[in-house]
Amino acid sequence: MRRVVIVGYGMAGARLADELRRRDQDISITIIGAEPHAAYNRVLLSTVVAGTMTPESTRLHDEKWAAGHNIDLRLGCEVLEIDRGSRTVTVSGTPGITGPESEPIPYDALVLATGSTPWVPPAEGLVEDGKLAPGVVAFRTLDDCAEIEAKTHKGAPVVVLGGGLLGIEAARGLAGRGCLVTVVHPVGHLMERQLDPGAGSVLARTLGQLGIEFRLNALAAKYLPGDGLILDDGTHVPAELVVVSAGVRAETSLAVKAGLEVDRGIIVDDVLRTSDPRIHAIGDCAQHPGTVSGLVQPAWDQAAVLADRLTGANPAARYRGTSVVTRLKARDVDLAALGDVHTDVDCPDSEVLCFQEPSRGRYAKLVLRDDRVTGAIVLGAPDAAATITQLYDRGIPAPTDRLALLLGRALPAEAASPADLPSSAVICRCNTVSKGQIVSAWRAGAESLPQLAEATRATTGCGGCKDAVCGLLDWLGASQPQSA
Amino acid sequence: MSVIDGQVAPGPGGLCQKGWTAGELLRHPGRLTTPLLHGEPVSWDEALDFVASRIRSYEPDEVAVFGGGGLTNEKAYLLGKFARVALKTSQIDYNGRFCMSSAAAAGNKAFGLDRGLPFPLTDLQSADTVLLAGSNPAETMPPFLRHLEGARLIVIDPRRTPTAERATLHLQPAPGTDLALALGLLHTAVMEGLIDKEYISSRTTGFDDAWRIAAQWWPEHTERVTGVSAADQRAAVHMLAGRSYILTGRGTEQHASGTDNVSAWINLALALGLPGRAGSGYGCLTGQGNGQGGREHGQKADQLPGYRKLDDPVARQHIMKVWGVDWLPGPGRSAYELLVADDLKAMLVFGSNPVVSAPRASRVAERLKALDLLVVADFVMSETAAMADVVFPVTQWAEEDGTMTNLEGRIIRRRKALDPPAGVRSDLHLIHGLAARLGCAEKFLTEPKEVFEELRKASAGGLSDYSGITYERLDAEQLHWPVPSVDHPGTPRLFLDRFAHADGLAKFIPVDHKGPAEPPDEEYPLQATTGRVLQHYQSGAQTRRVGELMKAVPEMYVEVHPDTASRAGLTSGEPAHVVSRRGRVTATVRCVPSMRSDAVFLPFHFPGEGRANLLTNPALDPTSRMPEFKVCAVRLERA
Structure with a gap:
């Protein structure tokens, strides 16, 4: 029986275990997780900070899951070493169950799903003895969320370090709790990886209306516990709490120690193999040319491919990368960004449309090539965001009416006046009764609703055309038209 | 409604064009009035003798029976008995498999009982919000909309149907992504704090397992898969919290994941605390005239009268006793499997x-x-009848007594208003005639009332218990099943105190999105979906014979987005071919700007080269055996 050992019980590791079990009831699965509790859905942490989701609701598995699915789950354990020669991993003991070090665990396939760790900007005082200083917290784990929740209150000044996707989600959640939030961001506009300067500025304006302040082009220079931050221009920002959300780094130390090929992350090929064919890597810790790290969709796609291969369900499965759609999860701010958004409106070989309405928080940019969406930013137009994402993901040609696409749902036409309707317009759909037939019946003496109903059957089905028929009656009575 | 001098007169509820013109079929020149043997008119005796002698020459399981959801309860009951007692075959199923089977399976899983609406239809009149998932009643049953006049409507449909046009909120998911949308709405309801925790803990089981899956469908993720914006998902769940109803139709049920789709909608309803309470609930909207009764009394492959299971030893004992037999066959194959089986002779x-x-x-x-x-057996020469070796001309609605069970589980009397044309007999007579030639005449009665008396006994003690119902009571009062005794008032509202599972609780069923069985690709880049138009019914065998309806919708057409048409070199009014891996349909192009540009719509009422079902995918739901009618991959070409 094949033995699969998964290092890491986050979203990637948990998903892989689910995908393996779904395909194969017998394959042996061991998971080693560093955190003491069951895997949870990191994507939902911003909703936990915002107070709309409980920590319990974010759990991917309950405590019965491992036993129920015949999985050897070791929580609160660390992999100390990978012995590639004997194909075993050495694991720290399970707290309260075994000694300091357990028996080496043999594997036929080892999967590294070690994720990533927060990157902390090099400001003085943020880190003390290798750990975050008191009053400084990362935004990465459920424990972080609990700490944020415990240390904030209404009216508390809070600084969020980092104006990327996660930083903004954290800031929005904290503002929703009533904190006075300032986002400190080293670049001139927010979310510069996903947005152009125009969109970044509309986003900042929208968030500003929700009470969030911004210090752009600013670096934190010094942290003063209980007081706040000194920025590199010498100004002071008050903060009872500093939330660090300045990006993540792939967690590769175990791979480096084992001598695997590592760049920004652990290098993997299209079958998620590292430089050792017995060892695989998925999720944030892996580096595949077709994707960027920090998002869950690539991890899920990779888990499905790897499960197909490890169980033999589909030996031909390949991971070809994941097209990235960035979607901000923040109440009252609807933002999607995808593909190449940095193409200029006057770029000769692309069709680029741009619409800005900062006062209403709307910004839309659409980049097309050969009729296909290749990039877009949609802010403040939820319907357009949904539609454009579908066109992008499915490779569907964009509609010829580009403007309607950019603006989202076309507004319903105003109800036409009975006078303007053509004679052939169907008024009662249930009985296929046209305006012309109603006018004829009226001329023949059916001048009330019941009489018209009797003569034409209009209104006798669902009854939905009653208002329209009454409108026609009024119009006929008032105008006495000579012809319909 | 009633028939006066051959003319239809409406009841209090209203009629659409099909109802107003239904009288035309009673005296239609195309009406079958004599049995046909290989196309030649013959006497009833000759036709019956021929069929019976052939049947005698086959093994029992080489003979199959295919019933219909438009048959009265009496006919449906007797047909199931005929198959198992006279033919001794296990091979019986019916077209309701193509209609209600997914909703039925999911209802049974969640509630332990399947009744379309477990509450009276009129309860909908006091709803704040009604969500219709994959239903287009403005065309399929217009008078129903009268019950929704006071409610805000949420319509879920890939097409902007006439029903969607009336909606407060129209959610337009990509074809085949309903389950993802339902999971997203459950997630959003949790996030927005709208779930009813007290109800979940006191009246249901299994929420946690269902949630673990829904937890992975946050609104933005759901948006990416379905195309329904996160903002609309939020708006929808806020509208649903309160006195609301969630109702499903074929659009969400006719998929290879149809049962799971419905389970996902029921999970949402349970999380919001809607079912089993006055003023809110979950229900499914029946498709055929007797879609409800037709699935209760034994014409289904795995079922015995009273909504009993054919593989339940206690149920078998009860039915064998009522029928006076000592043997019954086991469960057979489902409708599509039966229709394409290569081991059948008849x-x-x-x-x-x-x-x-x-x-x-x-x-x-x-x-x-x-x-x-x-x-x-039919009353007009349908396309299937035209292929038959033997055709029997049978009675239709105004010419026979019987009962139907409507979508709210209410049993309705059908009263004979006219004598059938000479030569036409009831299906009950046909069954009796064959049974007599197979040596068991006495077990097959011909009077609807007598058959109903037997059905009462057979259903007694079953889930759909009709034993307390008599024709006399139906003349005087409204009765919703179960009615376990003649002094029982019937059960308009089910589940108010307890659900039908042994523990009295409703079950969340953990389900996840898989997507369509046949995703679009380079060769077949569009998704086809099929459905009804107002003027026609089912295969159109009846409505295509009514002049007024044919004048309104005379020919097969395909609805496409104008861009999609122009990319295929087509404009409105031109003939086109719609092609799938299984066949090719010829249809006239109708450009509809509200269509998704990656989808086309085809009505399924037309014959020959215009049959939408030449394209459809027979991938079957593993539980309900429902085929995936509602989505398949196609391309559009100039004809």
């Missing part, structure tokens, strides 16, 4: 036109043609 079709209405219709036609004996 099939008897009652009230159905599978050559037009079954998926992958060309294969079905091929198999029926290859049968040694095809027998069809």
Whole structure:
């Protein structure tokens, strides 16, 4: 029986275990997780900070899951070493169950799903003895969320370090709790990886209306516990709490120690193999040319491919990368960004449309090539965001009416006046009764609703055309038209 | 409604064009009035003798019966008994498999009982919000909308249907992504704090397992898969919290994941605390005239009267006793599997036109043609009847007594208003005639009332218990099943105190999104979906014979987005071919700007080259055996 050992019980590791079990009831699965509790859905942490989701609701598995699915789950354990020669991993003991070090665990396939760790900007005082200083917290784990929740209150000044996707989600959640939030961001506009300067500025304006302040082009220079931050221009920002959300780094130390090929992350090929064919890597810790790290969709796609291969369900499965759609999860701010958004409106070989309405928080940019969406930013137009994402993901040609696409749902036409309707317009759909037939019946003496109903059957089905028929009656009575 | 001098007069509820013109079929010149043997008129005795002698020459399981959801309860009951007692075959199923089976399976899983609406239809009149998932009643049953006049409507449909046009909120998911949307709405309801925790803990089980899956469908992720914006998902769940109803239709049920789709909608309803309470609930909207009754009394492959299970030893004992037999066959195959089975010699079709209405219709036609004996009972020459060796002319609605069970589980009397034309007999007589020639005449009564008396006994103690219902009571009062005794008032509202599972609780069923069985690709880049138009019904065998309806919608058409048409070099009014891996349909192009540009819509009422079901995918739901009618991959070409 094949033995699969998964290092890491986050979203990637948990998903892989689910995908393996779904395909194969017998394959042996061991998971080693560093955190003491069951895997949870990191994507939902911003909703936990915002107070709309409980920590319990974010759990991917309950405590019965491992036993129920015949999985050897070791929580609160660390992999100390990978012995590639004997194909075993050495694991720290399970707290309260075994000694300091357990028996080496043999594997036929080892999967590294070690994720990533927060990157902390090099400001003085943020880190003390290798750990975050008191009053400084990362935004990465459920424990972080609990700490944020415990240390904030209404009216508390809070600084969020980092104006990327996660930083903004954290800031929005904290503002929703009533904190006075300032986002400190080293670049001139927010979310510069996903947005152009125009969109970044509309986003900042929208968030500003929700009470969030911004210090752009600013670096934190010094942290003063209980007081706040000194920025590199010498100004002071008050903060009872500093939330660090300045990006993540792939967690590769175990791979480096084992001598695997590592760049920004652990290098993997299209079958998620590292430089050792017995060892695989998925999720944030892996580096595949077709994707960027920090998002869950690539991890899920990779888990499905790897499960197909490890169980033999589909030996031909390949991971070809994941097209990235960035979607901000923040109440009252609807933002999607995808593909190449940095193409200029006057770029000769692309069709680029741009619409800005900062006062209403709307910004839309659409980049097309050969009729296909290749990039877009949609802010403040939820319907357009949904539609454009579908066109992008499915490779569907964009509609010829580009403007309607950019603006989202076309507004319903105003109800036409009975006078303007053509004679052939169907008024009662249930009985296929046209305006012309109603006018004829009226001329023949059916001048009330019941009489018209009797003569034409209009209104006798669902009854939905009653208002329209009454409108026609009024119009006929008032105008006495000579012809319909 | 009633018939006065051959003219239809409406009841209090209202009628659409199909209802107003239904009288035309009673005296239609195309009406069948004599049995046909290989196309030649013969006497009833000659036709019956021929069929019976052929049947005697086959093994029991070489003979199949295919019923219909338009048959009265009496006919549906007797047909199931005929198959198992007279023919001794396990091979019986019916077209309701193509209609209600997914909703039925999911209802049974969640509530332990399947009744379309477990509350009276009129309860909908006091709703704040009604969510219709994959239903288009503005065309399929317009008078129903009168009950929704006071409610805000949420309509879930990939198309902007006439029903969607009336909606407060129209959610337009990509075809085949309903389950993802339902999971997203459950997630959003949790996030917005709208779930009813007290109800979940006191009246249900299994929430945690269902949630673990829904937890992975946050609104933005759901948006990416379905195309329904996160903002609309939020708006929808806020509208649903309160006095609300969630109702499903074929659009969400006719998928290879149909049962799971419905389970996902029921999970949402349970999380919001809607079912089993006055003023809110979950229900499914029946498709055929007797879609409810037709699935309760034994014409389904796995079922015995009273909504009993054929593989339940206690149920078998009860029915064997009522029927006076000491043996019953086991469960047989489902509708599509039966229609394409290559081990059958004969099939008897009652009230159905599978050559037009079954998926992958060309294969079905091929198999029926290859049968040694095809027998069809109908009142017009349907496309299936035209292929038959023997055709029996039978009565229709105004010419017979009987009962139907409507979508709210209310039993309705059908009263004979006219004598049928000479030569026409009831299906009950046909069944009796065959049974007599197979040596068991006395077990097959011909008077609807007598058959109903037997059905009462057979259903006694079952889930759908009719034992307390009599024709006399139906003349005087409204009765919703179960009615376990003659002094029982009936059960308009089910589940108010407890659900039908042994523990009295409703069950969340953990389900996840898989997507369509046949995703679009380079060769077939569009997704086709099928459905009804107002003027026609089912295979169109009846409505295509009514002049007024044909004038309104005379020919097969395909709805496409104007851009999609122009990319295929087509404009409105031109003939086009719609092609799938299974066949090719010829249809006139109708450009509809509200269509998704990656989808086309085809009505399924037309015959020959215009059969939408030449395209459809017979991938079956593992539980309900429902085919995936509602989505398949196609391309559009100039004809």
